[in-house]
Amino acid sequence: MGTREDIARAVEVGREAGRQKEKPTACPYPRSSTLRTAWIRGYAETNPVSSQQETTN
Numbered sequence: 001m002g003t004r005e006d007i008a009r010a011v012e013v014g015r016e017a018g019r020q021k022e023k024p025t026a027c028p029y030p031r032s033s034t035l036r037t038a039w040i041r042g043y044a045e046t047n048p049v050s051s052q053q054e055t056t057n
Helices: 004-019 034-046
Strands: none
Touching: 004 034
16 A cells, blocks of 8 residues: 555546547556556546546447
8 A cells, every 4th residue: 555645646646647638558557456447547637537428338
């Protein structure tokens, strides 16, 4: 588990990724990491998945 500073940093990095319209798969943290959850939280604040256009196959 990361420290509070690491978690806060991951949230901010996620927010920036959302602002830059990066894909959610751009998360640099492994699936089992608490930092991944923090990154996704930050990403979702600025670029919610529900607002992205859906694609049909």
